Structure formats: C-alpha cells, structure tokens
Amino acid sequence: MTTRANFLDEPYGAYFHREVPQPDDELVRVGPGTPCGEYMRRFWHPVAVSDELKDLPKAIRILGEDLVVFRDQSGRVGLLELHCAHRATSLEFGLIEERGIRCCYHGWVFDVDGKILKMPGVEGTLKDRLYQGAYPVIEKWGLVFAYMGPPDKRPEFPDSANFHIPGYQPAIPSVNIWPCNWLQAKDNNVDPAHAAILHVWEIENGVGTGFNPAFADMGVMDWTETPFGMVYIVTRRINDNVWVRLGEFVLPISMHIPTGKENGQKAHDTDFVSGAGWLVPIDDENTLRIDLALIPDNVERFKPGIYGQDGDRPYELRQRIPSDYDAQVSERPIAVHAMERLVSTDKGVIMMRKQLRDGIKAVARGEDPPGIIREEHTIIPTYGSNTVLPIPLAPTEEEDQLLLKETGKRVAAQIINQGGSHKFIEDR
Ligand code: FES
Numbered sequence: 001m002t003t004r005a006n007f008l009d010e011p012y013g014a015y016f017h018r019e020v021p022q023p024d025d026e027l028v029r030v031g032p033g034t035p036c037g038e039y040m041r042r043f044w045h046p047v048a049v050s051d052e053l054k055d056l057p058k059a060i061r062i063l064g065e066d067l068v069v070f071r072d073q074s075g076r077v078g079l080l081e082l083h084c085a086h087r088a089t090s091l092e093f094g095l096i097e098e099r100g101i102r103c104c105y106h107g108w109v110f111d112v113d114g115k116i117l118k119m120p121g122v123e124g125t126l127k128d129r130l131y132q133g134a135y136p137v138i139e140k141w142g143l144v145f146a147y148m149g150p151p152d153k154r155p156e157f158p159d160s161a162n163f164h165i166p167g168y169q170p171a172i173p174s175v176n177i178w179p180c181n182w183l184q185a186k187d188n189n190v191d192p193a194h195a196a197i198l199h200v201w202e203i204e205n206g207v208g209t210g211f212n213p214a215f216a217d218m219g220v221m222d223w224t225e226t227p228f229g230m231v232y233i234v235t236r237r238i239n240d241n242v243w244v245r246l247g248e249f250v251l252p253i254s255m256h257i258p259t260g261k262e263n264g265q266k267a268h269d270t271d272f273v274s275g276a277g278w279l280v281p282i283d284d285e286n287t288l289r290i291d292l293a294l295i296p297d298n299v300e301r302f303k304p305g306i307y308g309q310d311g312d313r314p315y316e317l318r319q320r321i322p323s324d325y326d327a328q329v330s331e332r333p334i335a336v337h338a339m340e341r342l343v344s345t346d347k348g349v350i351m352m353r354k355q356l357r358d359g360i361k362a363v364a365r366g367e368d369p370p371g372i373i374r375e376e377h378t379i380i381p382t383y384g385s386n387t388v389l390p391i392p393l394a395p396t397e398e399e400d401q402l403l404l405k406e407t408g409k410r411v412a413a414q415i416i417n418q419g420g421s422h423k424f425i426e427d428r
C-alpha cells in the first residue's frame with residue numbers, strides 16, 4: 001500500500017507536498033511476473049502494422065519483453081524472442097528466408113513457431129530438441145495481434161462487431177509511441193469531460209480533426225458497465241433533440257469511440273460506426289498507441305493523422321494548443337494515483353480501475369478474467385455509438401438536466417440489453 005500525498009488545506013502549502021509517493025504497482029506494472037503483467041498476458045494485443053512487415057524484420061518491445069516481428073517470404077508472420085537462442089545476437093539483424101528467419105551471426109534458422117530449421121555445422125540432435133521462444137499471432141484489420149500468455153490459457157480472438165457493419169472498412173489513421181505508462185492514457189478513454197476543455201483549444205483554433213463545436217458543451221455525464229468493460233454516456237441538448245453519445249472501454253486496453261463528426265442536429269437511430277484504439281504497454285513507461293478508424297467503403301483516399309496524438313509538434317505549439325499527448329504524457333512517466341484528487345467527473349476512471357483490479361485478482365486466483373472469449377467464432381458486440389432523439393426542451397433548466405440524465409441512462413441500458421452493434425448487424 002502506498003501512502004497518499006498530504007491533503008493541502010492551506011495557502012502556500014507546497015512544502016507539505018514535496019514528497020512524491022510511489023505509483024500504484026498493482027495496476028501500472030506490466031513486466032513478466034507482475035500481477036498486471038500476467039493479467040495483460042491473457043489477452044490478444046496488437047503489436048505491429050501488417051503493411052510494415054516487408055523484407056526486413058522489426059525489433060519491438062511489448063509488456064517489457066524484447067521481441068522481433070517479421071514476415072517470411074512465404075507470407076507468414078513470426079513473433080520471436082529478440083535474442084537468438086545460440087548466443088543472443090538480435091534477430092533484428094536476421095535475414096528473412098522462404099521459411100522463417102536466419103540469425104546473421106551463425107546462421108541458425110527459426111520458423112515462425114520457434115522451431116529450429118537449420119543449425120549450420122552443428123553436430124548432434126540439439127536442433128530437433130531446442131526452440132527459439134515464439135508467440136502466436138493473428139493478422140486482422142491490417143494489424144498483427146499477439147498472444148503472450150500461457151499456451152494452455154490462450155483465448156479466442158475477440159472479433160469485434162463494429163468491423164462487420166456493412167459499407168465500412170478499417171483504416172489506420174495513426175500509430176504512435178507515447179513515453180508514459182499505459183494506464184494514464186487509458187484513463188482518458190473513460191474521461192469525456194476533457195473533450196469539452198482540452199479539445200476546445202483545437203476547436204477554437206480550427207486545427208482539431210476529431211471534434212466539432214458541439215463538444216464544447218460538457219453535457220450530462222454518466223457511466224455504466226457492459227459485459228466487456230464499460231461506457232461513458234454523454235447526453236447533450238441540441239435544440240429540440242437529445243444526443244446520447246457512448247464511448248466504450250473494452251477490457252483491458254481497447255476502446256470504441258464513435259465519430260466526432262456527429263453534432264446532434266438531425267435525429268437518427270443508434271449509429272454504431274466507431275473506430276477502435278489500443279494502448280499497448282511497451283513497458284511501464286512507454287505505450288504503443290494504435291488507432292483504427294472505420295471509413296466508408298467508397299472513400300478512395302484516406303488521410304491519416306489525428307491532431308495532437310504525438311509529440312512531434314513544435315514545443316511552443318504544444319504549449320499554445322495542447323492536446324491529448326501533452327495532457328496525458330505530462331502526468332509523469334507513471335502517473336501517481338496517491339497524488340490525485342478524483343472528483344465527480346472521474347467516476348469513469350474509478351470504475352475502470354476497479355474493473356482492471358478485479359481482472360488482475362481473478363488471474364491471481366487462477367481464473368479467467370472478465371472479457372476473455374472462450375467460444376469459437378464469437379463476434380463481440382460494441383456499444384460505442386451516437387443516438388439522436390427528438391425530445392423537446394423541459395420547462396425549466398433543472399428539469400431538462402434531469403431529462404437528459406434519464407434519457408442517457410435509458411438509451412444506454414437499451415443498447416446494452418439489446419446486444420449493442422451485434423443486434424444492429426443481425427437486423428440488417
Ligand atoms: S548468435 Fe545466432 S546463430 Fe549464433
């Protein structure tokens with residue numbers, strides 16, 4: 001247990017606040033053998049972009065492990081321990097073969113599953129007994145997903161219903177490395193309040209790509225659990241309409257966020273078109289942020305990039321128009337929960353961290369954590385959505401706020417009970 005920082009209740013009190021407590025290790029540490037690390041290793045995670053695997057291998061780091069990912073000449077993707085089983089040369093300098101990868105140093109050749117295919121000049125039977133460490137992979141939606149957990153606990157791949165919506169296809173707008181812990185970036189997923197503050201800078205300066213002026217109204221916020229995580233519910237009054245927006249967190253590191261182009265002006269049924277995103281821990285202080293958009297099939301040219309999602313902008317511009325990267329990375333390399341003051345707008349953060357902690361505890365007890373898929377060919381429903389209903393203004397502002405809150409709750413409950421996008425796709 002870490003001690004909390006002093007609650008400052010006097011002016012000029014920084015002196016009583018000068019010690020920075022330790023991070024919440026149970027939630028933030030993901031290396032081998034840590035409770036959260038073992039939890040994370042029970043799920044499939046995206047680790048690379050399919051298109052970047054051409055004729056060279058790529059060194060990557062995921063969950064604190066150094067790995068090499070490559071595509072052999074027969075098109076199969078391998079994810080192996082970075083260091084060669086012989087004398088540890090990095091396989092990022094390896095040569096791609098018709099089948100597998102050849103270490104540059106003494107030419108040992110490893111198949112995608114780690115089997116040793118060649119051991120030039122070596123006598124004896126070692127070649128048939130030893131393996132290079134390997135993890136299974138699946139290619140989906142233009143990404144390479146890996147399972148890095150115990151082989152006998154490998155779950156089914158969590159195929160996602162939003163990617164089955166007719167007329168749409170996935171496209172990758174951005175892949176970035178954030179120099180901070182994965183969880184503080186994940187906190188943002190369930191924090192809709194920031195959109196009305198942080199992103200207003202972008203909206204006012206006309207640079208944001210993800211939002212429109214309707215987001216400047218914080219709306220009425222609420223949160224609720226789903227079978228695979230949780231959603232935030234933001235309900236806004238737009239003239240004679242009520243617009244209910246659900247942003248979804250999927251255990252343990254993914255999300256489904258509906259289009260930011262919605263402005264609530266036109267009433268319509270629930271629209272489940274949402275992109276996806278993952279915040280994959282590279283290690284405790286670095287995170288691989290992968291966004292996946294859902295774009296109409298007829299879009300010919302897709303322009304990648306999302307404003308403010310990387311540190312490449314000039315420092316002064318980041319200060320003048322700060323965005324997600326700046327706000328979240330600057331919470332420290334690992335945000336210290338014992339220094340936070342969580343308030344009513346952080347209910348989602350509290351709910352999500354509890355869900356993660358419950359999952360970590362389940363794994364420690366030897367159980368499957370919530371969110372694990374065991375049935376083959378399951379398509380999991382998504383709940384990220386926009387719904388706009390024609391509902392006239394209530395007589396007083398107070399009554400209208402109540403009306404918004406109740407409408408948000410009702411719409412979210414209906415969507416969740418009816419099976420989210422899953423139902424929507426079946427009905428078509
Ligand atoms: S170090 Fe790789 S083959 Fe010798």
Ligand SMILES: [Fe+2]
Binds near residue numbers: 195199
């Ligand atoms: Fe944001």
